[in-house]
Amino acid sequence: MPGCSILGCRAYKRTHLPNLTMHRLPKKDRQKWLDIIGVENINLQFKEPRICSLHFDDKSFNRTLDVIRLRDEALPSSDLIITIM
Ligand SMILES: [Zn+2]
Numbered sequence: 426m427p428g429c430s431i432l433g434c435r436a437y438k439r440t441h442l443p444n445l446t447m448h449r450l451p452k453k454d455r456q457k458w459l460d461i462i463g464v465e466n467i468n469l470q471f472k473e474p475r476i477c478s479l480h481f482d483d484k485s486f487n488r489t490l491d492v493i494r495l496r497d498e499a500l501p502s503s504d505l506i507i508t509i510m
Pocket residue numbers: 429430431434435436476477478479480
């Protein structure tokens with residue numbers, strides 16, 4: 426399975442990030458996501474780029490006991506794009 430498509434993000438290589446989730450670009454907001462992320466910061470060679478949860482702030486998620494879901498209207502946080510190494 427491919428890791429996070431954000432260039433420089435190595436989250437998928439860390440073995441123990443229990444809360445890490447991966448999120449596909451939504452069809453509807455795809456362009457919005459790309460504008461925030463910056464096309465130079467994302468690897469688009471995969472058909473289905475995925476962004477890991479490290480690039481969203483906490484309020485983007487709906488947490489229930491066992492399930493972490495990204496809210497429908499959630500957008501990646503531009504502050505969190507290139508800071509993860
Ligand atoms: Zn990532």
